Amino acid sequence: MNMKKLATAIAVVTAALASPAAFAAWTLNMTPGISAISRRIYDLHMVMYWWCVAIAIVVFGFMIYTMVRFRKSQGAVPDTKLVHSTTVEIIWTVIPVLILIIMAVPATRTLIETDDASHSQLTIRITGYQWKWGYQYVDSGVEVLSTLDRASNAARQLGSNIDPATVPNYLLNVDHPLVVPAGVKVRLLISAQDVIHSWWVPALAIKKDAIPGFVNEAWFNIDADKTGLYRGQCAELCGRDHGFMPIVIDVRSKADFEAWLKTQQAMQRPADPAAPAVATAAPAPAHTG
Amino acid sequence: MAYSATAESHEHHDHKPSGLWRWLSTTNHKDIGTLYLIFAGVMFFVGGSMAMVIRLELFKPGMQFxxxxFFNSMTTVHALAMIFGAVMPAWVGLANWMIPLQVGAPDMALPRMNNFSFWLLPFAFTLLLIGFFVPGGAPAGGWTLYPPLVLQGGDSFPLAIFAIHLMGASSIMGAINVIVTIMNMRAPGMTLLRMPLFVWTWLITAYLLIAVMPVLAGAVTMLLTDHFFGTSFFSASGGGDPVMFQHVFWFFGHPEVYILILPAFGIVSEVIPTFSRKPLFGYEAMVYATASIAFLSFIVWAHHMFTVGMPLAGELFFMLSTMLIAIPTGVKVFNWSATMWKGSLTFEPPMLFCLAFLFLFSIGGFSGLMLAIAPADFQYQDTYFVVAHFHYVLVPGSIFTIIAAVYYWLPKWTGHMYDMTLAKWHFWLSTIFVNVLFFPQHFLGLAGMPRRIPDYATQFADWNMVSSIGGFGFGLSQLLFPYIVIKCIRGGEKAAARVWEGAHGLEWEVPSPAPYHTWETAPSLAVIHSGGEHWTED
Amino acid sequence: MSAGAPSEQQRRVRRTTIMLVLLALAIYVGFIVLTVHRSHG
Structure with missing residues (x-):
């Protein structure tokens, strides 16, 4: 596959940021992700999946056997007295109840775990706009505005005649990613300015609605060895360009992250301490609109 | 035949106005049923063509068309047209045609209101579709109408709100008519627990409609005042609560999805016994399971909102209550399977569509169970996994059973048999393509593709192309349906009164085609007992 | 409806209809009141 080769080539060129999340085409399943919680959720998903497969084999198997065995064309004679059986009906009510209880236990446990955002070491405020994301590191005041990258934006215009396969990470690339540290419990405070958005990064198994007038909380703690780029998208219909406000997180080691944050602080502060400057130099993130 | 004597003595009642005026002024339940079904068919193709446009744009990455x-308008109006224009009117049409026949009543209890509730619908959909030609374009905020986004809508916003009000009024009137008919017009001896399951499921559906359509009407009224009269129920900028709208909407919305599927359970419970030549297994359990599903539908609404940031206790409650739905639904599937056990099965088109329902609706049920698991739902919510789930329960669920119902009763309505071979082609093409269309969408969702996006990253290209091919195939195969129906109306082999060998029920006691007026004299107890749901007991 | 229907049945039909209409109206008004109360109270 041509485009896959190309995507791989580009990933190699941008070696420093080489993404382990390079997607294969014909993907069938969810990503296990890069944190303990995301793997828990993946496992839960797989457990549910295998239960469903098992139930399907039994139920569909019974139905298919019935359909083959009791064909009129094979001389089947109906047993019109077979219309009720309390025993059987109790059995097929109780067994599903038991299966549901078995399913509910790990689900409840995982849910409680995802809810506990206490003891975080870093807080990032996320704001959804039509159609971009604003990130603010609460303690240091560093702000990042993250929009769809130019190449994707040019290619996605109606009649652009640019083949999306030639654009690296088409529609999943931004100008300024959200830089986060690995191995640190990070708390997210998620809100929106105009309409409802939803901040979703599959690798973190976090999807949380960004709602104007509300502040939602989420948290993650990425494995220390899972540095790299991970991509997601807005998941709540938010108007015309809902499909064009991706999310990219740039996971760095704790030391690299702190160095980055210091540089940003230095770059953003002299310009205007109250509201960081518009259009700062090169890789610097811009203000919030 | 018990019926023919009375039918002939009432022949002189069959006068009716001719031409257009007959259809505008009719209060006859069969005419109104026919009108509803034609309307539903037209809206099925209107909504379906929008789906074709969606699949065309999604055929490959990049914005081509x-x-x-406009893409957002397509997804929004596709949903509204299919839910309120195709599936709900189809069920009301079938209720109109069949409930009086099945309970031995001469007509619906409120015939003039019946006419009114139908004729509201063309006006409602004219308002909705006019939206495409006004400044700002058709509604594009999703069929769920979430504020604040929906409040950004252009001139089509008030049109859509009024359209929803009219559809709601029409549905409530239809539901009142069904309940009043079933409660008061049953032939003597047609006790509640002798009623066919289609009547039972519709009775329960009608109560759901009365309980939740006013809730939707209230919610959209508040949207209207937020937009035009300066209130701020839901608009965050004025201190309103956009999440409150979602709670109100889904309090309507979840029972609404059961409104779309419960009558389908009724159809399957009619068709499977007929073609198994064996009474329905566990009739009373089926009634109670339907009632439990209806009850549960009122306490699970927030499972559509696991990502809005509910308190932990709320998420737990809605996760566990949602899982409970699997129990009565499972009971129904097991009962249908047990009905076939030790039966004598044949595979005419209505049976084929119901068997496809059994398998494919179950697949939708499995993904529904997965979606109930709140932590996993954080990954599924608003992705193509959800799109696959609800299309599996709505297309091979509701729409296949509507098709099954038409193939089941068409000879009764027209007096002719239809082209069985073509109908079987219709079945096989629909069943194959519906899976090509929707199964890959599970993969897309799990791989991370959000729903309601007009363009996507290149790693989603392969499955989208497969899905689009399935979509075009499914859309084209549906053209067989009106062809088969029209051909059958025009002529064909004469149908007997009891069209299917294993059919039992009062509708099969009247001639085919059913005369304009039926059961003006209530059926005798003997007829009810021999034709009723419990026919083996006698 | 056939002209010969007994008036007792018509009375029952009317009674059920009125009750259901009132129910629908009560839900409509009740839900608006509830929502206003929840979002501003």
């Missing part, structure tokens, strides 16, 4: 705003 549509502006993103």
């Amino acid at each position: 549509l502006d993103p705003a």
